[in-house]
Structures are given as C-alpha cells and as structure tokens.
Amino acid sequence: MPAAKRHVELFIASTSMSRKEKMRLANEYDLEVLLEHTERFSMPAAKRHVELFIGQTYIDKLEKLKLADKYDLEVLLDHALKLYNERGDYRVMKGHINLFSDKTKNITWRNFWNSPIDSCYPPRNKSRKMPDPPPNSPIDIRAHVLYDAYQSISTEKSYKNYEKLCEAMGKEAISIEEYESLYNQYHEEDERDLPMPDIRGCILSDVINGKTAEKSIDDLCDAFKNHNIDKEDHDYWYNRFDSGHLFTRVTFSDFPEDVFAEIVEKCDINFNLRKVSCGLRAIVDQLAPPWSDIEVTCGDTGINVTVDDARIANDSNWNVLESLLRDPKLRLKNFEFHTDFDYYDVYQSTDSVIRLLSSLDHKIQVKNCSILSEEAEDLIRILRCLKPGTLERMQIMDGLNFADFYEIVEMDQWKQAKHLNLRFYGDFPPMEHFLHFSTIIYFGMITMRDIVNLGDVILSVSKWTNFEHIQIENQSRLDKEDVTRVLHLQPTASPEVYTIPNSNLFLQFLIFSYSSQYTLKIYKK
Template sequence: MCKTPVMRIYESTFAQSDKTDAILIVEGKKLHVSKAVLSFHSDYFDALFNADFMEKSMPEISIGDVDFEDFAAVLSLILKNPISPTEENAEKLLELSDRFLLPAAKRHVEFFLISTGFDAFKKLEIASKYDSDTLLSHALKLFKTKEELVPKEEFSEFPEKVKAKILDRLIELNKLGLTGPSEFGSSSFVGFRSVIGDRLNLQMSSISTRPLLKFPIDIRAFMLYDAYQRYSTKKSYKNYEKLCEVLGEEAISFEEYESLFNQYLEEDERDHPIPDIRGCILSDVTNGKAAETSFDDLCDAFKYYKIDKEDHDYWYNRFDSGLLFSLVTFSDFPEDVIAEIVGKCDIKSYLNLRSVSRALQTVIDHLAPPCSVIQVNYGETGLQIYVDGALVDSHYFEPPNSNHPTEAIEKRILPGMLSLLLRNPKLRLKWFGVHMYFGLPENLLRARNRIETTPRQYGGLLFNLLESLKLKIHVKNCSIRVVHEKELFEILQCFKPGTLESISLSKDFPCDIDNQIVEMDQWKEAKHLVLDLFDLPSINHLLHFSTIESRTIKAKFPLEEVVKICKSIPIWTNFEHIKIGTCDALDFETIKKELNLQPTASPRIFSIPNTNSVIQFDPAWYSYSLEITKK
C-alpha cells in the first residue's frame, strides 16, 4: 500500500471551501484561508486584509521567507483541527507566531513544549528567546534545588526580565530550605545579583508590587471578606491554603500573606476597583456555607458595591458542581461556532456583540447578519430603518450649525446601521422595502426645531448609499414606493441578479414603468409582480411572471388589454394567475362576448376557450376586478 504523502495534511487543511475567501502563496503552493479568522487572531493579517495596503485587493497574496510546512502548521493552530507541533519544529513555530502576531498559536506551542521531555535548561532557553512567560514559569519550577539554578555563563545572555525571574526562584528555593545558605555568599551569585540589583531592590521594597500570586482569584477581596467574618490572620491563611489546594496552586508563605492582609485592612475600600468576589464565593462553597447566607454576607461585606444575585448564584452553582475558573473566550471558538451564536442574536444583540472588541467586530462583519427583513422609510423630514419589524435607527431633520454641519450629519447617517448591513456580502434578505413618505407638516417641523428653514431631502442620502451597492444586495422580495422612475431604477439595480423573486411597486405620483426598467435583469428574472396604481406594461414584458396583481388608476381598463392577456395564456409558460383591479365597473358582458367565454357552475367564473384557465369577475376587490387563474 502506498504511504500517504506528508504534504497532503498541509494542503488538505487549507483546501478551498465555502468558508475561505483569500489565498496565500508560500513557495508556490496555495493556502486557502478565511480573512475573518486570520484577522481575528492576528494583527498582522488584520492589517494585511483590512488596511490600505495593495494586498487588500489582490486575489492571491505571496508570503516570502518562510517554509511552506512550517507556515501551514502555525496557521493551523488557530483552526478547529490543528496540525500538531513536533519537537523538531516547535521553536520555528514560536518564531513564526511572533513574526505573524498569532498569540493563540503561540499559546498552543507553549503548552506543547511544556509537555515535551526537554530538560529544564532547554525550556528556559526557549522561553527566554521567545519571551514566553508561560514556558518560563514552567521551566523554573523544574529546578528543584538551588544548586541546579546556580547562575551559569549562559545566563548573562538572558533578558533582564528572565534574570529577575531566575532570582525570584532562587529566593523561593532558599525559603523552602532546599539549598544551603552558603550559596547566597558565593561569588557567582553576587556577580549575577549585581546585574539585576536595581530590579531586586524594586521588588523587595514593596511586597504588594511583587508578583507573588499567580492566582485566579482577587486575593484582596478574599482577605477583606475573611476580615469581615472576623477571621484572624492565621484562620484566613488556613482558608487560603484550602483554596490553593482546591485550585492546584502553590501557596505563598504565611509571612507574605500576613503582610498583605494587614496592608489591605489599612486601605480604604472605596479607593480600589470593583472587587471580584468569585474567590469569596468559592471559599463559601468550600466551607459549606448556604447560597443565601453567602449572598447576604457578601452584600454586607462589600456594602459600597451592588452584588448581583444572578451572578452570585451562577458562580455558586458552578463551584458547587465542581467547575472552577475554566474561562472560555471568543478567541477559543471556531468561526462556525461564532456564526451560530450570531445567528441566534436579534439585531440589537448583534450590534452589542460587535461593540465588544475590534477583533470580534472583524469576525462578526465577515458573517451573515442575523436579519431577513429590512424596510427603509425616507422623506423630507427624516429616515427610519426597521429590521425584522423593529425600529432600530432613525434620523430626523436637524438644522446644520457650527457643532453639526451638514457634512457631519450626513456622515452620521450613511456609515450607520443601514450601510453596515447592506454592505455585508453575506446578507440574505427575504424582504427589502424602500418607501417614500411625507413626514411632519412643515409648520410643525419648524415649530419643533424652532427654525425657519426648509428641511433637507433625506432621499438623496439614501440613494447615494444604494448607488454604491449596485448589483450587490441579495434580496428575494422587494417592495418599492417612490416618486420618480429614476429612483425606481436605482433601487432595482442594486439587487443582485438571480436573487429577486417578487417585485411589489406602489406610487402616489405620476411614476411609470418605462422601457429601461422592463429591460433590467432584475425585472426579467422575477416570478411575481404586484403593482399598485401603476399601469400594466406591455404584455410582452409580463410573460415571464407566474403571478401578477395590479390595481390600475384608469377608470376603464381597456378591453383590448384584457383580450391580449387572455390570448397570450397559451404561450405563457409559467402562468398561474393574474388579477386586475379598476376604479370603475368593467364591461363584463362585452368581455364575455369578445372572448367567447364559456359559463361554469359559478355565475362569476367563466372558462376561456383553448386554454386551461378560467376568468372570474369580482366587484369586491378594489371596486371591480377580473382574475384569470390556471385550472
């Protein structure tokens, strides 16, 4: 059996799919990637794809000075099915994660290196070279005696930060009694200390600034809560040791704990940020305190802050179930999970989610917005935007002034919610409406604003936006009410061809469907048409529709038009029905005679000869109407 080539895992991981929208070229090979995912995880790719660089518009982007397998491996570490690092390429992956600003990938490699059989000094060297705090902390804990950490010549090449951490570990080992005191007097130690003496003095001058606690709880809030419960320092320390055991953390010494405890008691609680009380809740759970008692005690202990009961109960139940501080952030989620979350949001939650961070906003803006219906009402006095039936944005006329010039008002409208949604290429609308309306009477508008000026036309702002979206909006059904044929044309042309199924047009003004409109792909590809107060175009421009409903403003619908419609039915391939309403009575008798209509069991329904259709006369719909339906 042939062995599967190793290269296949790199190429298959970055194969083209419906989730990829960019191509990176490395050593002549293609990597299909998602701009959103890379932009979210890397400031490098965020700038590459979204800043004003020429690469932004390039279909393929070359990445130089990098090995294909190493590059594919490091990028895969932010994906759902990463390519596992190896002892041979781990250092290279750390280098690339720094070069391409991929912190999530770097964490993955750090944890892999922690699990390897590399010796402590090797890990220390790698941590120093690639500025890895996680690996550095792990490596230092592998040194169990001070003899193992006696400064070597190689230490002189380490950054000052690493030297300070090594000294911290030496001091810690000395306190644990794992080395002889004579070592602190050795020339090697004194020489090492001289290099970082300033740093050491800074650390020892104030115990509160020393990084003593790599701890997932707010130790200050924990100590103040114990003090409220009248715990002595010793009892509080025992309580603290119990938490360390639960969390699998190393406890600091009693002396250090006592110093912090006394320091915090002397401080004014109101001079500090809002306390994180989760450690206090975990302590209550560990000590068997009831949930209600825990909540009441915390409210009393932190009386200057409002404790949210729902938050308290959530964490209490979580800790009581054995779960601790395993926090999950959006950066841990694959794109399909974020897409599912976004899909369950309403529009307001969606907008709130976008405001969490710029990185998250970048990801969300590459996903489909969670809405299917948008309606825009515009007029002289303002602009209203409805999404899925809810009014989510509105702008009303305000007079330009020194604080809000005309340009500033326009900028606040155009890049707003409507632009955000309509510019998203993954937006899929079931229905999109643009309706002209008349707002407040001018006299009331002037009184409200206490001005004497004519309101601006908000329609101009809307149509400027639509003009920039020509052939881009994916819409199934549209509803349009406008003043001029030009506006009707401009709206229809922004819909992506092949997506529009239904067109509904209405008017209160002398606006007609001209030849330019009936020649548009959007018109020709639609299957359903509703006309309100429009005249029907020529029958030749209607034969692609399956259904038509039309209310005409003509007092008498021309008999010849009815005849043309009925005679066209045999060649009307997808015909289902057409309904026409008029303001005045139709001459039913003349129509029956002209078409030689045949009676049926219903007095209002007649069969049309040589067709598989019937015609029905009904005075109930819009004064008078006729409806032709396929049997």
C-alpha cells in the same frame, strides 16, 4: 440564557486575574457600556460583578465616583470615597460635584467634613504598601486569606484550601513558603482599608468543603462586614460552582458565531455593541447587519430614513443611510423608496439619494422593493442598484409608458424577479414579458380589444409552470357578461368564479365596496 446575558457572563468570567491584567482589561473594555448591558438586560448579579471589577482596577477615583453615581452603585461609591483620604484630595472634584445626584452630594460632603484637615499626616497605613498578589493567580488570595483568618483557620489548613482551589481550576499553586509570607502580611491588614474583595474564590472553597449556601453567605457577610456582600450575587456563583462550572478565562475569539449573531439580533441600531472591546468589534464586523427593512421618503420635510420601523434620520443627518448601505454584508428583506410630488424640492432630495445608491461599489441585496417615483428615469436608476436574482418582488407604484416599459423589461432585475406589482399607462403590454413571474398584480387600462386577445394570453398563461395568479385591476368599467361571452367562461358553484375552457384555470370577478369596477383574477388550483 440569552446570548447577550451570556456575553456579560463571559466577561465576568474573564476577570479572575492579577491587578496588572485587570488594568489591561479595563483599558480594553468600555466599562460603562458593560454596565449598560447589565441594566438593559436586568442582570443585577452581573452588574454587581462589573461593579466589583471596577473597584479593583486603578481607574481614577473620580471616574469611579462618577460611575457609582450614574448607575447607583453603593459599594463602588463607598470604595471610591475611601480613596479620598484627606480634604486636599477633594480639589479634583471642583467642577464635578454639581453634576452628582443629591444623594451622592450629601454622602460626599459628609465624607469631606470627616476627613483630616492637615495633609502633612498621612492617613493610617498609607505609608505601608500592601503586597500585590502573585501574577496569574486564579483567585483573589487576599480575600481568601482574610476569609480563612476570620474562620480561625491555620496557615497550613488555609494553604490546603488554596491548593484545592488551584487543583479544581487546573492552575499551579504557589509554594507554601510564599503563601505563608502573603498570609502573614494580609492577616495584619485592616479590612476597612482594602479594595473590594473578589469573593468568588471564597465561595468556590465553601462549595469544595461542603459548606451550605446559607452558612457560606452568613460567614462571608461577617468576614467582610465593611463591604456589602450581595446575596443574589453570592447565590448565583454558589449554584454555578455547585453545578461544576468554573470562571475560566474566555476570550471573544472563543465565542461561537451563532452567539454573536444572537447578540446583534437583540440589539437595536442605537445600542453600539462594537464599543465594548476591540475583540468583539472585530467579530461583529464579520457578521451581516441585523436590519431587514429600509424605507426612504422624499417629501416636504426632505429626506427621511426609517430602519425596521424606527426613524433614524431626517434631512439634517440622512447620511446615516450611507453607512448602512455601504456595508456589503447588508441583507434586506424590504427596500422602499417613495417620493411626494407635491413639493418642488423633492427632485433635489431624490437625486441625492439615487446618487448615493449609484456610488456604491456593490449592488444592494434585497428580496422586495417598492418604488414610487414620478420620473421613470429615477425608477430605472434605482432598479439598477439592486442585485438581480436576489430581488424577488418588484412593486412599481407609478405609471409607466411603453418606452419606459421596454427599457425595464430588458434589465436582469426584471427578468429574474418572481413577483410583480405594476401600474401601467396605455394599452395592455405584450404578455410575453410577464411569463416568468409567478404572481402579477396589474393596475391599468384593459379594453374590449384586449379582452378579445385575451384568449391567446390565457393559452400562454396555461403553459406557465410556476404560475400562481394574475390580478388585473382595471381603471374602466368591465362588462361581466361581455367578458364571460368572449372567453367562453363556464359557471361554477360560486357565483363569481368561472372556469376557462381547455385549461386548469379559474377566473374570478372581484368587486370592492368603494367602487363599482370589476377586478379580474385568474388563478390556478
């Protein structure tokens, strides 16, 4: 079972308690978010139990009606309308009735016209307060009594069934005298006037007494004929109890951390799991955010922020980026910052983003960064905001000159990175600044003078213990024969692959269909 479904299941398991405790739990949970859980993960049985739980709380009847209408909860709708005992009760609906669906409107109006007109006569049984079950009861005793009474089970035998339930759940049973008092009072009640019963105790009793699932659902439907008993819901709990599992109360602190991690992983940015409860919020806040990729683009539409391929902000609300980046637990795989230089306002947008990055009280932990910025100063300011050591791949998309280059190579972000994509303006830079990289893709000019000096470079490269390859995409035409002659390359069986003497390196000439320019790739096998 996925962790998110497990989360809803554990909430359901925590609802076997007194009315007072149920009201406390209703205050702690956002019940509508729980209903969203059940719909999001297609959990009709769980949705049924959240519906039953809402019906048993003291939540305002209008709120119950709204939830029933929004999530198409027929049982809750029927229950909520029964709380409107006379026409005077419908005054609170003024201003709300037009928001309901046509189906709910029709049922509500029908219920209104069938309600008593004279409010001086209280509805049947309203003057007699129904007895509350004992606190901390492991089951809904009222439902248990009514179910046993329907089956013509005596008080003594019903109490023995109740004792079996308490024993199975490891709970202390009330005295037989107290049980008989409740039994007699509940037995006189009209089932139509009662809130929706929690029938899980009845199902567990059927399992303990060896009743088949088919007989159990038939008896429950007959016993509670004024409440819709869902067969799928019943079968879920019957099979669960028959397998030896109970609905023991579990708190959020009992969840293992990996369960929460999986819950968060399956939720997108707009699914606010933290709203479910204070307990869940506290534990979720301890986990690293699940997002892996952030892309920030400054262009004609201002600032746009994309997280995991989903655009979440634009120029009007881009500050959502701040809430993401200020979380010190954020661990990114990719961070991209690109600017479109064709627009004047891009400079102001770029500065706003960089000032945000610089204001963080921690450096961003990211493995791969890609930066396209016309101003080298902006590039350097962004690199300073990334954590050295964590940063493995640097992709510098716009050209650097020598002055900028020598400032960057002194940064820890450069020295501790492993992979480099670099676009450079000017002559080929000194190779000594590249020897710690495993892979290099270089865009820039390389002249014949650089080719002549390449012998020394190759010797340096051959001493690279972590070297994998270097690819030089030249901006001017390379003469293949000159390169072969200068480096004393030796041919191999592949026409474009050569060996470099006195080394374990190979050189490959690559040519692309869209250009006649050669690209050099030196690699080690």
